[in-house]
Amino acid sequence: MSGAELGRRLRERDLSAAPAALNLVEARRPGGPEEVAALLREVSPGALGGDAPAHVVGITGPPGVGKSSLLSELVAAWRCAGRTVAVLAVDPTSRRSGGALLGDRARIAVDPADRGVFIRSTAAGDTLGGLAASTRAAAQALAAAFDVVVIETVGVGQSETDVADAADTVAVVVQPGSGDVLQFLKAGIMEIPDVLVVTKADLGNIAESAVRDLRSALTALDAREVEVVAVSSIPPPRGIDELVAALDGHRAATDVAARRLHARRRHALADFAAEHGERGLRALGGRREAERLLDSLDPRLDVPSLRAALEENAAR
Amino acid sequence: MSEHRLPERDRPWLMRTYAGHSTARASNELYRRNLAKGQTGLSVAFDLPTQTGYDCDHELARGEVGKVGVAISHKGDMHALLDGIPLDEMNTSMTINATAPWLLALYVAVAEENGIDGSKLSGTTQNDILKEYLSRGTYAFPPGPSMRLIADVVAYTVEHVPRWNPINVCSYHLQEAGATPVQEIAYAMANAMAVLDAVRERVDESLMPTVFGRISFFVNAGVRFVEEHAKLRAMSLLWDELGRERYDVEDPKLRRFRYGVQVNSLGLTEAQPENNVQRIVLEALAVTLGRSARARAIQLPAWNEALGLPRPWDQQWSLRIQQVLAFETDLLEYPDVFEGSKVMDGLVEELVTGAREEMTRVAERGGAVEAVGYMKSELVSSHRERVRRIEDGDLTVVGINRFTETEPSPLTADAEGGILVVDPDVEAEQIAALERWRAERDEDAVRAALDELRRVARSESENIMPASIAAAHAGVTTGEWAQALRDAFGDYRAPTGVGEAVAGATSEELESLREEVDRVSDALGRRLKVLVGKPGLDGHSNGAEQIAVRGRDVGMEVVYEGIRLTPSQIAASALQEGVHVIGLSILSGSHRELIPSVIAQLREAGVDAPVVIGGIIPEADAAALREAGVAAVYTPKDFDLNRIMRDIVGLVAQHHGLAAAA
Numbered sequence: 018m019s020g021a022e023l024g025r026r027l028r029e030r031d032l033s034a035a036p037a038a039l040n041l042v043e044a045r046r047p048g049g050p051e052e053v054a055a056l057l058r059e060v061s062p063g064a065l066g067g068d069a070p071a072h073v074v075g076i077t078g079p080p081g082v083g084k085s086s087l088l089s090e091l092v093a094a095w096r097c098a099g100r101t102v103a104v105l106a107v108d109p110t111s112r113r114s115g116g117a118l119l120g121d122r123a124r125i126a127v128d129p130a131d132r133g134v135f136i137r138s139t140a141a142g143d144t145l146g147g148l149a150a151s152t153r154a155a156a157q158a159l160a161a162a163f164d165v166v167v168i169e170t171v172g173v174g175q176s177e178t179d180v181a182d183a184a185d186t187v188a189v190v191v192q193p194g195s196g197d198v199l200q201f202l203k204a205g206i207m208e209i210p211d212v213l214v215v216t217k218a219d220l221g222n223i224a225e226s227a228v229r230d231l232r233s234a235l236t237a238l239d240a241r242e243v244e245v246v247a248v249s250s251i252p253p254p255r256g257i258d259e260l261v262a263a264l265d266g267h268r269a270a271t272d273v274a275a276r277r278l279h280a281r282r283r284h285a286l287a288d289f290a291a292e293h294g295e296r297g298l299r300a301l302g303g304r305r306e307a308e309r310l311l312d313s314l315d316p317r318l319d320v321p322s323l324r325a326a327l328e329e330n331a332a333r
Numbered sequence: 334m335s336e337h338r339l340p341e342r343d344r345p346w347l348m349r350t351y352a353g354h355s356t357a358r359a360s361n362e363l364y365r366r367n368l369a370k371g372q373t374g375l376s377v378a379f380d381l382p383t384q385t386g387y388d389c390d391h392e393l394a395r396g397e398v399g400k401v402g403v404a405i406s407h408k409g410d411m412h413a414l415l416d417g418i419p420l421d422e423m424n425t426s427m428t429i430n431a432t433a434p435w436l437l438a439l440y441v442a443v444a445e446e447n448g449i450d451g452s453k454l455s456g457t458t459q460n461d462i463l464k465e466y467l468s469r470g471t472y473a474f475p476p477g478p479s480m481r482l483i484a485d486v487v488a489y490t491v492e493h494v495p496r497w498n499p500i501n502v503c504s505y506h507l508q509e510a511g512a513t514p515v516q517e518i519a520y521a522m523a524n525a526m527a528v529l530d531a532v533r534e535r536v537d538e539s540l541m542p543t544v545f546g547r548i549s550f551f552v553n554a555g556v557r558f559v560e561e562h563a564k565l566r567a568m569s570l571l572w573d574e575l576g577r578e579r580y581d582v583e584d585p586k587l588r589r590f591r592y593g594v595q596v597n598s599l600g601l602t603e604a605q606p607e608n609n610v611q612r613i614v615l616e617a618l619a620v621t622l623g624r625s626a627r628a629r630a631i632q633l634p635a636w637n638e639a640l641g642l643p644r645p646w647d648q649q650w651s652l653r654i655q656q657v658l659a660f661e662t663d664l665l666e667y668p669d670v671f672e673g674s675k676v677m678d679g680l681v682e683e684l685v686t687g688a689r690e691e692m693t694r695v696a697e698r699g700g701a702v703e704a705v706g707y708m709k710s711e712l713v714s715s716h717r718e719r720v721r722r723i724e725d726g727d728l729t730v731v732g733i734n735r736f737t738e739t740e741p742s743p744l745t746a747d748a749e750g751g752i753l754v755v756d757p758d759v760e761a762e763q764i765a766a767l768e769r770w771r772a773e774r775d776e777d778a779v780r781a782a783l784d785e786l787r788r789v790a791r792s793e794s795e796n797i798m799p800a801s802i803a804a805a806h807a808g809v810t811t812g813e814w815a816q817a818l819r820d821a822f823g824d825y826r827a828p829t830g831v832g833e834a835v836a837g838a839t840s841e842e843l844e845s846l847r848e849e850v851d852r853v854s855d856a857l858g859r860r861l862k863v864l865v866g867k868p869g870l871d872g873h874s875n876g877a878e879q880i881a882v883r884g885r886d887v888g889m890e891v892v893y894e895g896i897r898l899t900p901s902q903i904a905a906s907a908l909q910e911g912v913h914v915i916g917l918s919i920l921s922g923s924h925r926e927l928i929p930s931v932i933a934q935l936r937e938a939g940v941d942a943p944v945v946i947g948g949i950i951p952e953a954d955a956a957a958l959r960e961a962g963v964a965a966v967y968t969p970k971d972f973d974l975n976r977i978m979r980d981i982v983g984l985v986a987q988h989h990g991l992a993a994a995a
Contacts, residue, residue: 040911046858081706110832114847115860116885120832122906123866123895126824129905136909138892140860251475252823 020052024059027162032101035135035159042154043139053154054321060161063317068274069160071103074264075180077170078190079197083216084169085124086250087190090257091167092127092134098261100164101133105155107148108140109171121169135163148179153284156183157319181208182280186267188212188260193220193227202234209240211267218247218255242270274316282311285323293331300331342666345373345659346621347424347630350648351595353378353403355759357413360403363645364418372652374424375456376632377414378402379436381870381921384471385897386432386815389763392899396926397870398760401642402428406767407810411439412446420444425456426501426593426630431473433460434486435814438801441494446806455496457593459551460486463524464503466705466827467712468510470872470896473815476702478790478822482797484531489798491536491544500528501551501593504568508553509599510875511716514564514684519691520708521550522571523701529580530700535796545580546587549629555597556612558619562671563680565592565619565626570685593630594620603639603969605732605739606751610636614654621658623677624669631655639969640745641752641951642922709830713878717837720879723972725840733972750951755922767810774808782807783817790821829874829895831881842975843887849982850888856991857913861982864912866894866903868931871921876947880916883974884981900927904934912942913985919948929961936962943984947971 018037026034042053062068078084088104095102106121119138127134141149152168159166170180181187189210191198201207213231218224224247231245244263248256286307290298301307307327314326350367353360364375379402382394388406389398398404405411420443429436437458441451462479465472472479483500490497504512504521512520525548532544550568554561569590576588596616601609613633620628633651635643658664671677698704722728729735745751782804789800804814837843854860865881867874874896884891892910894903907915915935919927924946932944943964950958955966964984967977986992 036908036911040859043911044858045855049858112885114886114888115851115854116888117890118832118881118885119890119892119910120829120895122892122910123829124826126826129899129902136906138910140890250823251477252821 020054020056021059024056024064024158024161027056027158028060028065030162032132032135032162035103035137035162038158039137039155042158043151050321054319054325057154057157057319057321060158061317061319061322062274062277063315063319065161068277069157071160071163071166072186072264072268073156073160073166073168073184075168075170075184075187076190077172077180077187078214079195080171082190082192082195083250084171084190085121087214087216087248088167088169089124089126090248090250090254091260092125094257094261095165096131096133101162102165102167103135103159103163104137104167104169105152105159106136106138107152107168107170108138110141135159148183150284150288153183154320182283185271185273185276186211186264188214188264190214190216191227191231192216193223199230199234202231202238209235209238209243211243211271212260212263213243213245214260215245215247216250218249219251224249278316281318281320281323282308284320285311285327288320288324289327289331293328297331301327337667339666339668343624345665346628346655347374347593348372348652348655348659349374349376349426349630349632350652351376351378351428351632351634352648353414354380354401354642354753354755355399355403356763357403357405357410358416361414361416361418364414366645367648367652368418370649370652371656374426374630375418376426377428379427379429380404381471381872383436383811384429384432385870385872386435386473386811386819387870388810388812389760389767391812393870393897394760395869395930396760396923397921398763399755400922401871404759404763405436405439405811406763407770407808408439408442408446408805409770409808411436411443411805415440415443420447421449421453423456424630426459427457428459430459430462430465430469431471431479432811432815433458434482434797434801435805435811437486437490437494437497438798438805441802442805445802451494452496454494457498457501457549458486459503460500461503461524461528461551463520463527463701463705464506465872467520467709468506468873468875470827470874471870472825472827472872474818474822475825476705478818480527480531480702481535481793482818483528484535485797487528487532487544487547488535489796491540491547493798497547498549498591499547501549502528503551505551505553505595507712508555508597509873510712511599511719512712513715514560515687515691516708516711516715517553518564518568518571518684518688519695520701521552521568522575522688523692523695523704525550525572526575526579527701541580542582542584542587545576545582546584546589550590550592552592552594552620552628553597554594554616554619556600556615558615558622559676560680560684561616561619562623562626563677564684565590566623566671566677566681567684567688568592569626570681571688590626591629593632594628595632596620596634598634598638600730601634601636601639602730602733604737605742606637606640607742607744608732609634609639610650610654613651614658617654617658621664623671624667625672637744637751639949640750641949642755644751644753647751706828706830709828710832713830713882716875717879717882720972720974721837724974730972733970748953750953752951757925770808770810778807779804779809779813782809783813786814786817787821790818826895829878829881829893831878831885831893837882837886846887846975846978846982849979853982853986853991854888857985857989860888860890861914861985862890862892862910862912863914863916863981864892864894864903864907864910865916865918866898866906867896867918868898868900868903868927869919869921869923870897871919871923872896873920874918876920877916877918879974880918880947880977883978884916887975887978887982889978900931900934903931904938904940907935907940907942908938913988914942914981915940915944916981917944917946919946919950922949924948924950924958925954928958928963932962941988943988945981945984947977 117140635647
């Protein structure tokens with residue numbers, strides 16, 4: 018099926034187009050980029066008549082912190098509220114062999130008969146510590162069809178920036194007793210997330226003091242608006258409704274259209290620079306000039322179209 | 334009196350056969366026949382639904398009812414299972430873990446209804462959850478609540494069933510999962526400490542020496558039988574030390590290392606299966622030869638375990654091995670034959686040192702419960718190394734990688750291939766019987782018993798046993814008991830260990846495979862992606878894990894789904910993940926029911942990727958499975974994983990009309 022056709026189906030909220038759309042987005046065959054561009058064009062703000070309706074949520078945190086259990090609960094809560102959910106589980110490891118073990122899916126409990134949930138495991142591949150370009154494209158494609166799109170990544174301190182560019186709301190997940198995040202935050206190594214989640218709230222005092230420490234660090238950083246939510250995935254689950262509300266609250270308070278536009282422009286420039294290097298940027302008159310050019314283009318354009326415009330200008 | 338002879342011959346160990354299949358009534362007949370043949374204790378094998386806490390009409394139970402053991406759904410089944418067996422004289426070992434409190438409750442309830450008090454009962458519940466996470470896969474609840482249930486069984490039996498062994502700390506399954514002797518010792522000791530520390534929270538401190546004395550072990554013995562014997566002496570030494578130093582146990586009798594054994598199944602081969610008999614004999618020597626570290630109870634596997642389920646005759650052969658060893662040889666006439674042996678002392682010293690170091694690493698991670706992920710990935714790595722050594726010929730396995738020329742075996746010449754085939758009607762019969770049971774019992778009493786069970790489960794401080802025994806009397810079923818606890822504790826999936834397993838040493842063959850995977854991936858347009866998982870309730874995941882790790886190492890994207898999958902889960906994953914090929918593993922004998930159902934669901938979902946399966950699949954079934962649409966069937970004789978990988982890549986290439994490898 019062509020990229021344009023898949024894009025149209027996603028735009029019409031046909032969830033069954035998701036697997037084939039993802040196969041296409043991940044493809045690296047000749048002619049692949051054109052097909053992906055055709056797909057993304059069909060789900061661009063221009064084609065949709067506005068921004069994609071989904072809430073794109075980035076969930077990131079160190080390994081073993083309980084992200085998968087948390088996701089199981091979150092997905093259940095969103096489904097209960099009648100919202101469809103797509104999860105992109107990104108495996109961060111990169112190996113010379115190109116091989117990857119994608120084990121997260123097994124840890125997210127969902128009803129296999131539920132057509133309103135879609136989970137896809139992807140390997141970060143050769144992108145350093147962040148999101149593969151295909152993951153960004155996948156999120157954009159799925160955002161046209163699903164109510165919630167989750168990008169799950171592993172790590173603290175490196176990958177949030179990437180996720181922040183692809184998501185409307187970024188939640189960083191930490192467990193009580195791990196001081197790293199607190200240190201990273203205070204030292205400014207880590208960007209301030211939109212929501213902080215403390216897992217294992219069943220641990221009681223330790224979890225409460227972790228929440229207190231994070232809150233006071235955020236206050237010191239003048240980021241009082243960032244919500245800190247304590248959750249527990251052990252029955253009876255706790256804090257899940259509060260977390261859903263915090264995520265929704267952040268989205269409501271954010272100019273999503275501006276955030277996504279900004280991200281699309283950054284992605285287009287990054288893709289262009291990756292392909293054409295410094296010489297390509299020079300042909301555009303430098304990075305600053307390239308950014309100015311992007312700002313002047315139609316805000317409803319998708320990433321491949323923006324990139325194509327850059328290339329056209331560079332060739333002039 | 335001479336120093337090299339005992340004044341009188343030792344009494345032999347308890348002789349058992351791990352047995353049970355189909356229904357309680359059929360298993361009862363088998364037990365009576367086994368006892369008549371000179372077996373001295375019972376060892377009950379339960380089917381997977383009973384072990385994982387599902388009723389036989391649950392979706393996950395499909396194809397598994399009565400397969401690898403007997404189905405026990407309620408106290409009526411337990412009555413039938415034990416019919417005519419004098420419970421106050423019998424010593425019954427039950428291989429039951431996640432649902433151990435429940436099966437013990439049924440046993441106690443049935444004894445009570447036969448007028449026998451708990452204080453008269455003797456036997457063992459395996460009741461060890463950590464090795465279920467690490468190797469065997471029949472867990473049900475998360476680690477915290479599971480450790481609490483173990484502690485509850487210990488605390489209850491110490492007081493009310495004092496002759497019972499409430500837990501067999503298992504190193505057996507660690508070796509099956511690839512553990513080296515050092516890892517086997519260290520992880521078993523760390524596990525025992527975790528149990529003792531959990532019990533300490535739930536009993537009076539004054540009872541701790543008694544508790545320590547009730548902890549027994551269930552070990553493995555491989556074919557390197559001299560070193561294996563040294564391993565048992567090393568364990569005795571460490572256990573005694575642990576009792577003295579960590580738990581202040583003064584009475585040396587209570588510090589004695591007591592263990593039962595099932596010898597190695599991992600090393601048993603499908604090719605030339607008659608060779609397994611000599612392997613089993615040598616392994617039996619490992620656990621009997623030296624008097625100071627001799628097993629208390631022994632059960633031997635059957636020669637044909639790598640082929641399928643053993644028949645009563647196959648099991649009789651293994652019982653006779655024990656009887657020849659105990660009654661014909663002079664083994665039991667001497668004191669410890671290794672006393673003063675430099676070789677033995679040296680081996681023991683080596684193992685103790687290694688085990689101490691590994692125990693420290695586990696302790697640094699916060700103890701065995703916290704270190705499950707670490708231990709699991711260490712085991713996956715060890716097993717990977719073992720597989721590599723067999724592939725490369727560094728480790729000789731007769732009939733597998735050396736001396737493979739063979740005459741046809743008359744032992745497997747019969748129509749069924751020399752194994753037991755469970756009547757497929759058993760499942761329907763058991764379901765019908767369960768429905769009758771539910772219809773005839775007092776529903777109000779059942780509801781009240783389950784409410785009480787849930788309350789106790791949530792209370793954290795109360796012992797689960799009294800409420801479980803009351804539920805058994807009320808007619809509660811296995812699935813209902815477990816569901817009440819799942820309601821309170823939640824479900825759980827153990828770490829798979831595959832993500833952390835380090836890549837193996839590279840080789841020419843591996844490089845060439847990577848090139849082929851790259852070539853096919855380029856032609857496909859994206860990286861070759863494979864789904865690996867285990868349908869049904871079988872938790873023996875070693876094979877699936879090794880396939881997953883090797884797939885990654887040759888450059889595939891592997892979606893590893895782990896154990897306990899329903900056909901609809903597999904179909905949904907295959908569709909959503911966009912995989913090019915699907916690899917499924919089953920060892921429980923339920924492939925005849927499950928595989929066709931998986932294929933039907935895949936096709937219904939619109940997934941046309943080829944399906945390959947691996948496991949204990951009799952040749953007669955392999956043909957039928959190929960007919961049902963399976964592209965390839967692999968059994969234990971296919972030890973060369975690189976060859977399997979090459980097949981899989983070729984299969985994908987062929988499926989997509991790509992040229993074969995250059």
